[in-house]
Amino acid sequence: MLTIYSPAHRLHHATELKDGLIKPCFEMPSRADTILARVQAVGLGEVITPRDYDTSRYARVHSERYVRFLENAWAEWSALGRTHDALPLIWPVRDLRSDIEPEHIDGKLGLYAMDAGVAITAGTWEAVRTSANLALTGMAALEAGEDSAFALCRPPGHHAAAEYMGGYCYLNNAAIAAQACLDGGAKRVAVLDVDYHHGNGTQSIFYHRADAMFVSLHGDPKQSYPYFLGHKDEQGAGAGLGFNHNYPLPHGTAWDAYGAALAHACRTIAAYAPDAVVVSLGVDTFKDDPISHFQLDNEDFLRIGETVAGIGRPTLFVMEGGYMVDDIGINAVNVLRGFEA
Numbered sequence: 001m002l003t004i005y006s007p008a009h010r011l012h013h014a015t016e017l018k019d020g021l022i023k024p025c026f027e028m029p030s031r032a033d034t035i036l037a038r039v040q041a042v043g044l045g046e047v048i049t050p051r052d053y054d055t056s057r058y059a060r061v062h063s064e065r066y067v068r069f070l071e072n073a074w075a076e077w078s079a080l081g082r083t084h085d086a087l088p089l090i091w092p093v094r095d096l097r098s099d100i101e102p103e104h105i106d107g108k109l110g111l112y113a114m115d116a117g118v119a120i121t122a123g124t125w126e127a128v129r130t131s132a133n134l135a136l137t138g139m140a141a142l143e144a145g146e147d148s149a150f151a152l153c154r155p156p157g158h159h160a161a162a163e164y165m166g167g168y169c170y171l172n173n174a175a176i177a178a179q180a181c182l183d184g185g186a187k188r189v190a191v192l193d194v195d196y197h198h199g200n201g202t203q204s205i206f207y208h209r210a211d212a213m214f215v216s217l218h219g220d221p222k223q224s225y226p227y228f229l230g231h232k233d234e235q236g237a238g239a240g241l242g243f244n245h246n247y248p249l250p251h252g253t254a255w256d257a258y259g260a261a262l263a264h265a266c267r268t269i270a271a272y273a274p275d276a277v278v279v280s281l282g283v284d285t286f287k288d289d290p291i292s293h294f295q296l297d298n299e300d301f302l303r304i305g306e307t308v309a310g311i312g313r314p315t316l317f318v319m320e321g322g323y324m325v326d327d328i329g330i331n332a333v334n335v336l337r338g339f340e341a
């Protein structure tokens, strides 16, 4: 399987507000490099660098003003003499207005963030746009005839919606790639999200659409981040009704229940007959993940890959979460090897 990777991800290494303290992000550079090392150790296949794409490709699923904000945020923040990571500290909840973009960077950060896990640093934009380009390059490989590809994205993307960042995510790499597939002439595309956390951003982007199905297995939002989306009754709206499928699962879920839900999810996708499948590949479902609560073991990731292969469609894997760095390479690459077996 082809892997798309760039060392530009290292430009982004930030802090997050966690448990009331500013700490180094669990989402750290060693994650991607550990996965790359495993890709090379097992001889998964060729590793290529991404093509460059215009920001207009991101604006197919994000708003123009949001993309412009990401591009300029560090310059606006550092112009105030601030040298530490930029973090939001006020949010336009409920009846506060989000239609008028504030001029001050503190207002913009709040408008465009859902949490304080998305710091912006000097190198963030370069890493973020390169991450999206990895996913676009992977989709281009499918369009050129590859059966599958692995976009080794970092930062991840699935919590980012049309107009907000959150949960270590800035641009929604999977949604950008899925939209590119449709823009390239496909009739239908499906996104299967196996990250521990609900892919609220991807769901939100495609919620009203029939040409993109979103299917997600994740920790029940009553117990787990992102708390405010990912329930079973969210089935799509308008033309998109029936094209959104959530499988919230309780703390402690292990392979028996997970595998059954995944098999059901993959049958749902197969019945939709998509031209391509994008897998939001999080491996924070691992039993030793430091911020998650499922119980999957190393070998279970092989079975995830096998089950996804059963859909029988061209498949782009897009890296999302997974924070037990010691095992992240084994687990992510097990999914890819299971797919190819």
Ligand code: Q9C
Pocket: 117, 156, 157, 158, 159, 167, 168, 169, 195, 197, 225, 282, 284, 291, 320, 321, 322
């Ligand atoms: N105690 C991804 O996996 N912090 N993002 C949750 C829970 C945010 C995870 C804290 C987790 C975001 C891509």
Ligand code: ZN
Pocket: 195, 196, 197, 282, 284, 320, 321, 322
């Ligand atoms: Zn996650």
